[in-house]
Amino acid sequence: MEVSVQPGRLSGHIPVPPSKSHTIRALLVAAAAGGTSRIRSPLFSRDTRACMRAVSLLGAVVREEGADLLVEGTGGRFSVPEDVIDVENSGTTLYLAGAMAALIEGGRAVFTGDAQLRRRTAGPLLASLHDLGARAESTRGNGCAPLVIGGPLRGGSTSIACPTSQYLSALLLACPLGKGDSLVEVVELNEHPYIDMTLWWLKAQGVALEREGYDRFRIPGGQCYRAFDLTIPGDYSSATFFLCAAAVTGSTLTLTNLYPDDPQGDREVLDILERMGCTVEVSPERREVTITGGPLSATKVDMTRIPDALPALAVTACYAEGTTRLYNAAHTRLKETDRIAVMAQELSRLGARVEELPDGLLIHGPCPLTGGIVSSHDDHRVAMALAVGALAARAPVTIEGAEATEVTFPEFFSLLEAHRTG
Secondary structure (H helix, E strand, O other): OOEEEOOEEEEEEEOOOOOHHHHHHHHHHHHHEEOOOEEEEEOOOOHHHHHHHHHHOOOOOOOOOEEEEEEEEEOOOOOOOOOOOOOOOOHHHEEEHHHHHOOOOEEEEEEOOOOHHHEEOOOOHHHHHHOOOEEEEEEEOOOOOOOOEEEOOOEEEEEEEOOOOHHHHHHHHHHHHHOEEEEEEEEEOOOHHHHHHHHHHHHHOOOOOOOEOOOOEEEEOOOOEOOOOEOOEEEEEHHHHHHHHHHHHHHHEEEOOOOOOOOHHHHHHHHHHHHHHEEEEOOOOOOOEEEEEEEEEEEEEEEOOHHHHHHHHHHHHHOOEEEEEEEHHHHHHHOOOOOHHHHHHHHHHHEEEEEEOEEEEEEOOOOOOOEEEEEOOOOOHHHHHHHHHHHHHOEEEEEEEEEHHOOOOOOHHHHHHHEEOO
């Protein structure tokens, strides 16, 4: 699908969609719990529906009731799936549900995904699951899907490098339900806020564990999850695109459904845009953020904690005075696409002055984008970032593969058009 985005400003109140990361964690915890959980206002998108199918094949019963989900859990006794679990493009589902499959006894689950996902390695996670007693392997022997995983997860000790935090989140969610105690030593970790989110879920479940920072986790086995009733907060990663849209167009926008105390790392984008020259007002009582764009100045951003913000911040930097450096972002090369290379390529096609670094980007601004045709590379965050850049461009920008936004933000383009002021 192609979408042409015309230059223009925005205004009004924009409801931020529910968090994909919270929704997937909620589905997995509910599927492992005893009893029936209510997940209020979850995100309904391609990725979350892939997770719904995954937990259903693992034995949970998932029903839609209006805007909510009811999940009848398995009590930690996952079933051998009757079919292959196709998670499509959802890496979060692949890793987190894959670790939960290590709790299956008497059989194994097979996971696959789309062509893009089948190039993303799960090797370190598979090795750790094996260390902890599970059966986990890649059918092609390269660490990538298709994966075959089964239990029992007996416990023990393992050491793991986590260029993606999803490996560690997967172990943290599965190990409390294992037969014995587990010791997980972490030798490398990016995206710390996503671990904070997983720990938030474990704390809410009353799970016992001991930790030494992010380096070592001791997790007693034989624990259980319980049913819950919880509302999913708004997604700061999705909000980032409209925050940056206000920044580059000088618009004033109010974004709703943003919880000020949520552990999502992309809350940091508010501080970054304020540092670049925007005015940001946070209303904790109303769960709203109001942003007004202003003349933007370049900055330096350490992307270790907020890799998902790289595409949007790269576009924003095109309209800032000076040279912006986005660094410590090498792990973004392992996402849906190599986001460093892709953003350098597509922004250059629109006239930006961009230098690709091994761990990030240098953007020399201001360099208002020209019109033209660009590709999303089937990456939802690339598609939305390029649309943001188009709003302040000199001519319309056509985005090929715009349907990629359905992964996390199906309403993105309709909201963009509904809030245009010309």
